[in-house]
Amino acid sequence: MNKRAVFKSWWLPILFAFPQLLLILFFFYWPATSVLTWAFSLEPAFGGVGERLFVGWDNFRDVFADTEYWQSVSLSLFFAFSATALSMFVAFVLAICVDRQLKGSGLFRFFYIWPYAIAAPAVGLAFRFIFAPESGLIAVVNTWSPDLWNPAKFGSHAMVLVIICFAWKWIGYNFIFMTAGLQSIPRSLIEASSMDGSGPVRRALDLQIPLLAPTLFFLLVLNLTESFVGPDTYGIVDLTTEGGPNKATNVMVYRIVSEAFRGLNYSGAAAQSLILIALIMVFTFIQFRYVERRVHYK
Amino acid sequence: MAEISIKDVCKSYGRTQILHGVDLNFRAGEFVVILGPSGCGKSTLLRMIAGLEEITGGEISIDGVVVNELEPRDRGCSMVFQNYALYPHMNVAANIGYALKVAGVPRAERTRRIVETARIVGLEELLDRKPAELSGGQRQRVAMGRAIIREPKVFLFDEPLSNLDAKLRVQMRVEIRRLHKRLSATSVFVTHDQVEAMTLADKLIVMNKGNVEQVGTPLEIYQRPRTRFVGSFIGSPAMNFFDSTVAPGGDFVLLDGIRLAIDPALGGDNAGSAVSAGIRPEHCRLVAAGTASSVPATVDFVEELGSGRIVHVEIDGRDFAVAMDEGQLVEAGTTVGLQLPAAHIHLFSLQTGLRLDDVPAVKRTIKTTVAA
Amino acid sequence: MIERTPVLNAVTYFIMCLGLLVILGPFWMIFAASTQSLAQVNAVPFNFTPGADFLHNLQEAWHRANLGPALLNSLITSLLVMTGKIVLAALSAFAIVYFRSPLRHVFFWMVFLTLMLPLEVRVIPTYNIAADVFEPVRWLIQTLTGIELSLQWNLLNSYSGLVLPLIATATGTFLYRQFYMTLPDELAEAAKMDGARPLRFFIDILLPLSRTNMLALATIMFVYAWNQYLWPKLMTTEVDYQTAMVAMRTLVPSVNSLPEWNISMAGALIIMAPPLIVVAVLQRWFIRGLVSAEK
Numbered sequence: 001m002n003k004r005a006v007f008k009s010w011w012l013p014i015l016f017a018f019p020q021l022l023l024i025l026f027f028f029y030w031p032a033t034s035v036l037t038w039a040f041s042l043e044p045a046f047g048g049v050g051e052r053l054f055v056g057w058d059n060f061r062d063v064f065a066d067t068e069y070w071q072s073v074s075l076s077l078f079f080a081f082s083a084t085a086l087s088m089f090v091a092f093v094l095a096i097c098v099d100r101q102l103k104g105s106g107l108f109r110f111f112y113i114w115p116y117a118i119a120a121p122a123v124g125l126a127f128r129f130i131f132a133p134e135s136g137l138i139a140v141v142n143t144w145s146p147d148l149w150n151p152a153k154f155g156s157h158a159m160v161l162v163i164i165c166f167a168w169k170w171i172g173y174n175f176i177f178m179t180a181g182l183q184s185i186p187r188s189l190i191e192a193s194s195m196d197g198s199g200p201v202r203r204a205l206d207l208q209i210p211l212l213a214p215t216l217f218f219l220l221v222l223n224l225t226e227s228f229v230g231p232d233t234y235g236i237v238d239l240t241t242e243g244g245p246n247k248a249t250n251v252m253v254y255r256i257v258s259e260a261f262r263g264l265n266y267s268g269a270a271a272q273s274l275i276l277i278a279l280i281m282v283f284t285f286i287q288f289r290y291v292e293r294r295v296h297y298k
Numbered sequence: 299m300a301e302i303s304i305k306d307v308c309k310s311y312g313r314t315q316i317l318h319g320v321d322l323n324f325r326a327g328e329f330v331v332i333l334g335p336s337g338c339g340k341s342t343l344l345r346m347i348a349g350l351e352e353i354t355g356g357e358i359s360i361d362g363v364v365v366n367e368l369e370p371r372d373r374g375c376s377m378v379f380q381n382y383a384l385y386p387h388m389n390v391a392a393n394i395g396y397a398l399k400v401a402g403v404p405r406a407e408r409t410r411r412i413v414e415t416a417r418i419v420g421l422e423e424l425l426d427r428k429p430a431e432l433s434g435g436q437r438q439r440v441a442m443g444r445a446i447i448r449e450p451k452v453f454l455f456d457e458p459l460s461n462l463d464a465k466l467r468v469q470m471r472v473e474i475r476r477l478h479k480r481l482s483a484t485s486v487f488v489t490h491d492q493v494e495a496m497t498l499a500d501k502l503i504v505m506n507k508g509n510v511e512q513v514g515t516p517l518e519i520y521q522r523p524r525t526r527f528v529g530s531f532i533g534s535p536a537m538n539f540f541d542s543t544v545a546p547g548g549d550f551v552l553l554d555g556i557r558l559a560i561d562p563a564l565g566g567d568n569a570g571s572a573v574s575a576g577i578r579p580e581h582c583r584l585v586a587a588g589t590a591s592s593v594p595a596t597v598d599f600v601e602e603l604g605s606g607r608i609v610h611v612e613i614d615g616r617d618f619a620v621a622m623d624e625g626q627l628v629e630a631g632t633t634v635g636l637q638l639p640a641a642h643i644h645l646f647s648l649q650t651g652l653r654l655d656d657v658p659a660v661k662r663t664i665k666t667t668v669a670a
Numbered sequence: 671m672i673e674r675t676p677v678l679n680a681v682t683y684f685i686m687c688l689g690l691l692v693i694l695g696p697f698w699m700i701f702a703a704s705t706q707s708l709a710q711v712n713a714v715p716f717n718f719t720p721g722a723d724f725l726h727n728l729q730e731a732w733h734r735a736n737l738g739p740a741l742l743n744s745l746i747t748s749l750l751v752m753t754g755k756i757v758l759a760a761l762s763a764f765a766i767v768y769f770r771s772p773l774r775h776v777f778f779w780m781v782f783l784t785l786m787l788p789l790e791v792r793v794i795p796t797y798n799i800a801a802d803v804f805e806p807v808r809w810l811i812q813t814l815t816g817i818e819l820s821l822q823w824n825l826l827n828s829y830s831g832l833v834l835p836l837i838a839t840a841t842g843t844f845l846y847r848q849f850y851m852t853l854p855d856e857l858a859e860a861a862k863m864d865g866a867r868p869l870r871f872f873i874d875i876l877l878p879l880s881r882t883n884m885l886a887l888a889t890i891m892f893v894y895a896w897n898q899y900l901w902p903k904l905m906t907t908e909v910d911y912q913t914a915m916v917a918m919r920t921l922v923p924s925v926n927s928l929p930e931w932n933i934s935m936a937g938a939l940i941i942m943a944p945p946l947i948v949v950a951v952l953q954r955w956f957i958r959g960l961v962s963a964e965k
Contacts, residue, residue, distance in 0.1 A: 013764075201678075385857070
């Protein structure tokens with residue numbers, strides 16, 4: 001898509017593009033190049049001095065040979081798919097209900113969007129309290145039988161907790177896009193199908209879901225990407241479980257950041273980062289290829 | 299006031315050529331109308347004069363200065379757009395005065411000229427309104443005000459009336475003509491509406507498929523269309539056509555049973571060639587069936603216009619439109635006689651589409667006779 | 671809706687109320703906890719009625735997390751990031767849409783690719799460059815000319831450091847590009863006929879016309895900036911430059927004694943209020959910004 005009316009000037013567009021160009025070169029491409037070189041070389045630990053040694057694919061071999069890495073991958077996969085499914089399901093049910101446009105549904109819509117405003121760490125802190133083993137909402141089950149619920153102690157419980165956090169926060173976002181998608185279905189189509197004698201449930205199955213499919217697919221890919229590598233996952237895990245207990249919630253993005261920042265394994269973290277970047281590219285490609293919409297990070 | 303000369307101007311987008319070498323000259327102060335169907339390249343030509351399109355080949359000069367490489371602001375033209383292109387966030391006064399503001403005209407001077415311009419286009423009361431609060435006709439006036447405030451050498455109009463309703467269009471047409479009389483800047487007006495074209499033009503240019511078909515006064519073009527396309531495009535209802543062949547003897551063409559005698563010189567040169575003969579509905583006459591030198595025809599249906607009517611008659615399965623006066627009455631299904639006055643028959647080569655007698659200005663002596 | 675189905679309507683309302691419980695329940699618990707005393711908040715089962723210690727808890731959280739300066743830091747950086755993103759987006763999109771240089775494609779794709787380089791995967795090198803911004807410049811000059819410079823600029827623990835690395839914006843650029851594309855070509859042409867040069871057109875026509883676009887962008891970018899966590903956490907070691915989101919970490923109750931969730935929740939309530947207010951009050955703009963950024 002191009003404008004017919006354009007201006008002639010060689011210096012003005014350069015001047016206008018310059019600030020952004022400078023920032024992305026300094027804070028995106030320069031660091032990305034570092035990640036690239038580190039991933040293929042052996043870097044002295046954080047703060048250390050020494051020669052950088054080119055080691056080819058060695059770092060990747062080390063990463064792939066590490067059972068802890070594969071554990072982290074499977075945790076991430078489980079987390080991403082569960083959180084996405086839960087969030088999208090709840091948002092979808094709510095969106096379908098609100099789209100019936102009953103009296104007062106505007107009010108419900110108003111509140112359903114709220115979770116998206118809350119920062120991931122805040123969500124983490126709040127749910128850490130709500131789902132705490134000794135106080136809050138769920139603690140009561142532990143009075144029936146001790147340790148029926150204890151995310152500080154059991155890995156599976158901790159995983160459930162972070163999934164709930166992520167899913168809850170993203171209900172707002174998914175809801176916004178689903179209602180927008182449902183609204184864009186022409187009223188006349190719905191009217192035509194009700195003239196054909198289909199009830200509201202039939203219509204949802206035969207009409208709304210198929211027509212919403214592109215939106216749903218877009219959200220599916222976006223949710224998966226965000227839960228896999230997004231900042232929200234990091235923020236939630238950091239404020240609730242810190243990867244524990246016993247590394248049971250040590251998802252890929254949390255592992256990379258904490259490992260890199262403790263200065264433990266520079267080159268390994270870089271290799272893992274590259275793998276994640278490759279994954280994002282695959283996700284983005286899928287998004288482009290099949291929905292022709294852009295992935296949304298910010 | 300400025301002369302515009304267009305020499306062998308071409309335009310192409312990639313491989314598709316939009317204009318194929320256009321040569322035109324507009325005299326200073328002339329009101330030029332470029333008429334043609336959509337996609338004929340008329341707007342492109344106008345936008346090239348304005349400087350909004352690159353010139354692929356050839357030369358455009360305004361007042362003797364070649365403007366090919368000049369920016370729009372340096373060409374001394376102003377333009378009224380089809381959708382008006384008013385700045386939605388500025389009020390009427392700011393819209394009209396924007397060009398002066400850009401040019402750095404002092405505020406007091408600017409205000410004086412805005413008020414003056416607003417008076418000319420009849421917007422004094424509306425200077426504080428935003429475009430969204432104006433009617434179509436008022437927006438049109440703002441667009442005109444914006445064009446005239448700069449006192450340009452050349453006015454360019456890109457189908458400015460096509461977004462107005464029919465009544466307003468007629469009214470604005472009159473106002474544009476009046477404005478031109480008052481300002482007398484060279485004006486180039488692009489339209490696909492032939493009534494607009496005929497009524498406004500000093501000089502009318504008919505274009506088709508990237509070529510200039512004919513240049514002349516509206517009357518010249520109406521009376522002597524140079525090509526079959528011009529004949530068919532100008533005039534409402536459209537000209538009736540029938541295809542035929544100049545007889546071997548070269549003195550007549552045949553329409554079924556009708557013999558049309560044509561100028562022997564003209565006919566002789568074109569003996570045996572296929573022609574398209576055209577006659578305007580307003581020049582056909584309906585007479586009582588059997589009248590001498592008339593063709594028998596059946597009345598198919600009648601379109602009532604109030605001021606007259608258009609009668610569609612059928613000859614051998616072919617539809618002929620005949621414009622009739624208010625007084626005459628005919629009824630569908632009756633048989634009538636159709637007279638085609640020889641003086642009003644136009645002959646075009648079927649091959650080239652050109653008028654047969656275009657190049658040699660032969661005085662035509664065509665007679666119609668009906669074969670027994 | 672089209673037909674009368676009382677049973678279905680009742681089911682719909684039931685589901686919607688359930689949804690409301692899921693969405694607002696946590697908000698209510700945060701609020702209720704923040705009003706209770708230490709004993710109340712640790713009661714099992716949880717008591718949903720508010721207590722009387724709201725102000726006390728707020729004060730306590732305010733002191734403990736040093737929220738005064740932290741909130742101010744958050745506000746300053748959020749506003750700067752928000753403004754910076756809008757300006758950058760408007761400028762970049764103008765360069766991409768309104769000129770026909772072949773370089774604009776390169777630029778567009780460079781901006782687009784930043785979407786695939788989230789902070790999480792380039793933490794350390796980004797930290798390093800923030801600690802020494804001129805490293806690439808020195809490197810470039812040294813490779814080109816062999817001259818070693820001693821130019822240095824450290825962004826750690828500064829507002830520039832909190833803001834600059836977050837300002838580049840692919841989303842905003844796309845949003846502005848989208849907006850420019852919807853404007854009719856005739857607008858630029860009319861401006862050209864009126865004698866306006868590109869800069870003039872940008873300032874007089876495009877910027878005022880993009881006001882709604884700006885507002886939509888401002889809401890989503892403010893929320894985005896306020897909720898930043900990883901970057902400010904990494905690069906601020908001095909309390910003076912801590913943002914509210916980072917300060918929240920100090921509110922996590924210690925495990926050794928009875929957890930002071932009432933204080934934690936009071937603090938969380940304060941910290942999450944600003945973006946929540948933006949989303950609630952400017953919801954129309956917020957949704958518009960989010961949805962149109964995706965197209």
